Amino acid sequence: MPYPALVNSYCVTSKLDSAKIDPRLRTDDSTPTMPRYACPLRRYQRNMASPLPRQHRMNRVDIRNEPSPISGSGIAKRFRSFLPVVVDIETGGLNASTDAVLQLAVVIVRMDEDNRIFPAGTYSTHVEPFEGANIDPKSLELNRIDPDHPLRMAKPEEEALQHVFRPIRREIRETGCTRAILVGHNSWFDLCFLNAAVARTGIRRNPFHPFTSFDTATLGGLAFGQTVLARAVKASGASWDGREAHSAIYDAEKTAELFCTIVNRWDQLNGFPEYTALA
Numbered sequence: 001m002p003y004p005a006l007v008n009s010y011c012v013t014s015k016l017d018s019a020k021i022d023p024r025l026r027t028d029d030s031t032p033t034m035p036r037y038a039c040p041l042r043r044y045q046r047n048m049a050s051p052l053p054r055q056h057r058m059n060r061v062d063i064r065n066e067p068s069p070i071s072g073s074g075i076a077k078r079f080r081s082f083l084p085v086v087v088d089i090e091t092g093g094l095n096a097s098t099d100a101v102l103q104l105a106v107v108i109v110r111m112d113e114d115n116r117i118f119p120a121g122t123y124s125t126h127v128e129p130f131e132g133a134n135i136d137p138k139s140l141e142l143n144r145i146d147p148d149h150p151l152r153m154a155k156p157e158e159e160a161l162q163h164v165f166r167p168i169r170r171e172i173r174e175t176g177c178t179r180a181i182l183v184g185h186n187s188w189f190d191l192c193f194l195n196a197a198v199a200r201t202g203i204r205r206n207p208f209h210p211f212t213s214f215d216t217a218t219l220g221g222l223a224f225g226q227t228v229l230a231r232a233v234k235a236s237g238a239s240w241d242g243r244e245a246h247s248a249i250y251d252a253e254k255t256a257e258l259f260c261t262i263v264n265r266w267d268q269l270n271g272f273p274e275y276t277a278l279a
Contacts (some may be wrong), residue, residue: 075111075175077274078267082181083125083172084109084214085207086119086259087194088252090143092135096192099136101157101246103249106164107149107256108171109183115272116264119256123164124249126154130200143246158201168207180207185229186253187213187221216258229254236261 006146075083086107093099105124111117129135129147146152155163168180184190191213198206220232235242238261244250267273 074115076177081178083175083177084183084253085168086182086183086256087190088248089190090248091193092139096196098134100133101127101197103248104160104164105252107252108202117260122165125160125163126152127160128154128156130157157197161197161203165207179209181209182213183259185216187215216255219262233258
């Protein structure tokens with residue numbers, strides 16, 4: 001996001017449209033059938049006179065719908081052998097070199113038998129600020145996060161990155177893609193913070209292309225005349241809940257919905273383009 005967005009929700013369950021989710025992507029536990037934010041802490045909150053504020057809720061899980069193994073996919077042909085992965089990073093400021101990464105969410109995008117892309121599953125984690133990281137108090141005031149809250153259950157930066165990189169690498173292999181391409185709203189912001197975190201941690205196998213990305217602010221302006229995420233989502237016909245905004249999970253999933261809608265409408269009007277590698 002182009003502003004210091006910080007997490008305001010810690011309970012992670014599925015909100016993707018069940019009609020659009022491949023049954024193979026659902027886990028064996030009860031997560032997909034539970035209502036959003038249904039977790040032990042939430043049930044405890046309902047019995048309290050003064051429940052914890054939204055920004056202090058605990059993560060129940062940090063995988064929404066783990067994709068199951070697949071064998072090949074037309075998505076590699078659609079995007080020049082790149083796998084689109086939607087990313088939203090919530091930070092402690094605007095400077096990727098000095099400001100903390102506080103939450104990271106990614107949405108895996110897949111293609112069905114009709115060559116329509118859809119959000120397949122979400123991975124997220126809270127992130128511990130790196131040593132010496134700057135956190136702007138105005139950012140915390142805006143999004144009401146307490147980085148030191150014990151229920152945040154944040155991971156060190158390298159562990160957090162590997163947590164979301166592992167399923168992305170697996171998806172790249174199983175779809176026949178060569179690498180991931182970041183999809184984001186004002187994607188330069190998320191890509192800069194992602195690259196900075198990779199450089200700090202010394203991770204050598206970054207699955208993302210280092211400078212190419214798909215920007216839904218640009219695509220939203222082209223398709224719907226709207227560059228603000230909330231307005232573009234509404235213009236696309238999808239719902240938007242301002243109370244859930246500025247959470248990496250919610251913003252990533254809404255960005256994924258917007259991206260899929262734009263691509264699917266384009267392909268419906270213009271046909272399915274297939275990438276052929278140059279000799």
